[in-house]
Amino acid sequence: MYPPSPVTTTAEENYLKAIFKIEEKEGKAASTNAVAAAMQTTPASVTDMLKRLAEKELIAYEKYRGVQLTEQGSQVAVSLIRKHRLWEVFLVNKLGFAWDEVHDIAEQLEHVQGDLLVTRLDDFLDHPQFDPHGDPIPNAEGRWAFRSQILLANLLPGARGAVSGVEDHSAPFLQYLDQMGLRLGTEIELLERMAYDQSVRVRVGVRELILSEKVGRHLYVKSL
Amino acid sequence: MYPPSPVTTTAEENYLKAIFKIEEKEGKAASTNAVAAAMQTTPASVTDMLKRLAEKELIAYEKYRGVQLTEQGSQVAVSLIRKHRLWEVFLVNKLGFAWDEVHDIAEQLEHVQGDLLVTRLDDFLDHPQFDPHGDPIPNAEGRWAFRSQILLANLLPGARGAVSGVEDHSAPFLQYLDQMGLRLGTEIELLERMAYDQSVRVRVGVRELILSEKVGRHLYVKSL
DNA sequence: AATAAAATTTAGATTTGTCTAAAAATTTTT
DNA sequence: AAAAATTTTTAGACAAATCTAAATTTTATT
Numbered sequence: 001m002y003p004p005s006p007v008t009t010t011a012e013e014n015y016l017k018a019i020f021k022i023e024e025k026e027g028k029a030a031s032t033n034a035v036a037a038a039m040q041t042t043p044a045s046v047t048d049m050l051k052r053l054a055e056k057e058l059i060a061y062e063k064y065r066g067v068q069l070t071e072q073g074s075q076v077a078v079s080l081i082r083k084h085r086l087w088e089v090f091l092v093n094k095l096g097f098a099w100d101e102v103h104d105i106a107e108q109l110e111h112v113q114g115d116l117l118v119t120r121l122d123d124f125l126d127h128p129q130f131d132p133h134g135d136p137i138p139n140a141e142g143r144w145a146f147r148s149q150i151l152l153a154n155l156l157p158g159a160r161g162a163v164s165g166v167e168d169h170s171a172p173f174l175q176y177l178d179q180m181g182l183r184l185g186t187e188i189e190l191l192e193r194m195a196y197d198q199s200v201r202v203r204v205g206v207r208e209l210i211l212s213e214k215v216g217r218h219l220y221v222k223s224l
Numbered sequence: 225m226y227p228p229s230p231v232t233t234t235a236e237e238n239y240l241k242a243i244f245k246i247e248e249k250e251g252k253a254a255s256t257n258a259v260a261a262a263m264q265t266t267p268a269s270v271t272d273m274l275k276r277l278a279e280k281e282l283i284a285y286e287k288y289r290g291v292q293l294t295e296q297g298s299q300v301a302v303s304l305i306r307k308h309r310l311w312e313v314f315l316v317n318k319l320g321f322a323w324d325e326v327h328d329i330a331e332q333l334e335h336v337q338g339d340l341l342v343t344r345l346d347d348f349l350d351h352p353q354f355d356p357h358g359d360p361i362p363n364a365e366g367r368w369a370f371r372s373q374i375l376l377a378n379l380l381p382g383a384r385g386a387v388s389g390v391e392d393h394s395a396p397f398l399q400y401l402d403q404m405g406l407r408l409g410t411e412i413e414l415l416e417r418m419a420y421d422q423s424v425r426v427r428v429g430v431r432e433l434i435l436s437e438k439v440g441r442h443l444y445v446k447s448l
Numbered sequence: 449a450a451t452a453a454a455a456t457t458t459a460g461a462t463t464t465g466t467c468t469a470a471a472a473a474t475t476t477t478t
Numbered sequence: 479a480a481a482a483a484t485t486t487t488t489a490g491a492c493a494a495a496t497c498t499a500a501a502t503t504t505t506a507t508t
Contacts, residue, residue, distance in 0.1 A: 009464075046486090123319075268499095272457095273495075
């Protein structure tokens with residue numbers, strides 16, 4: 001009835017996740033080099049792994065032509081993303097971690113096997129739709145909420161938005177946002193964009209801030 | 225100042241835990257065969273691994289003479305047991321798993337790295353002293369509560385006890401106890417021991433039960 | 449003490465996942 | 479279209495963790 005759930009190693013799972021994210025971002029097959037960069041390894045190692053994943057029918061792989069996830073591979077990748085984000089919610093909401101501290105731990109927890117575990121965790125957390133960074137959490141069927149969000153950099157002067165996500169998940173950026181008093185849900189009004197360096201002057205509550213172009217391109221807001 | 229915390233693989237950690245349990249039970253150095261039986265592998269594989277663990281100074285190993293944990297190895301093993309039992313408390317108390325369902329999942333979770341994670345989890349669970357099977361949870365310093373418990377099989381007729389632990393952690397035994405209405409804390413009075421087969425007639429609340437010798441030797445009670 | 453039995457180790461392979469260096473294929477530039 | 483640059487694959491090696499089969503050591507038996 002159902003295809004046998006593939007037995008995957010942690011290494012294989014990490015490749016599948018990387019390929020999924022590249023496909024999602026580039027909108028096309030992932031190149032060996034792109035995967036190597038994402039996995040912080042050599043193209044030769046990637047080729048080795050691609051052969052193994054193709055053998056297991058988790059990817060469609062043609063020599064020199066890059067790689068695409070099969071339906072099966074995609075399911076595994078989405079399930080990993082689901083687990084990763086659920087664990088992040090647990091770590092932040094239940095254990096009191098900061099949003100810049102949870103990535104590495106969730107990276108390990110996502111590989112823990114057990115369908116019932118995920119179901120129970122999801123129940124325990126009251127079926128969150130988004131993780132602590134604003135990223136959507138796929139449900140058990142692999143579907144997730146669409147976010148109608150735009151980069152702060154693309155907000156028009158005079159427009160307002162509420163922080164809804166980050167493009168850069170690094171601890172330094174998240175800590176910078178903490179320091180600026182910016183978190184998920186924080187309302188921002190774009191007052192002015194500086195022609196000189198594309199930095200923006202914004203209003204956050206009663207405060208006024210200057211945010212660099214880099215910050216503007218790494219912060220998502222939902223228009224209000 | 226402190227010795228560098230040893231970097232251990234999951235496989236190495238599982239060996240250390242097995243050796244710890246054998247030492248604890250037998251009160252002496254663990255033999256290659258005993259470790260092989262515990263790890264469900266061959267003695268040859270064990271020898272290979274013992275060399276590696278000795279290289280890392282996690283065990284004291286002499287050819288043909290068995291193996292003992294060093295102070296370092298013991299610390300790693302106790303920390304794993306701590307993590308395993310804390311995760312079991314989490315799975316049962318927070319996620320609603322039954323006590324016979326949590327072993328395999330905890331077996332994976334115990335290998336997740338992160339000192340802060342363990343501290344936060346322990347806080348979240350309110351510093352439990354015992355896991356769902358009644359086994360003591362080592363604290364951050366590696367010390368745990370002593371249990372003054374005896375096997376139900378050794379209770380004298382007329383004596384009463386409260387269920388405090390199990391000798392057999394298998395799902396079938398735990399499910400049997402569930403079916404009999406026996407759980408941690410349940411009070412039992414030993415009414416009579418049958419000379420014929422060493423089975424015992426006991427009172428549990430208003431009910432009377434016959435428990436086999438095997439059950440008596442697998443169930444711990446604390447004298448009342 | 450010699451022999452038999454049991455336990456343990458060694459030798460040689462295998463699998464997974466990785467690497468470097470060299471070769472081959474593809475893409476870009478001229 | 480040929481040359482140059484880039485990308486990708488192959489070849490050969492290595493470490494971790496395992497295996498089987500054979501050899502060795504220890505322990506038990508006579």
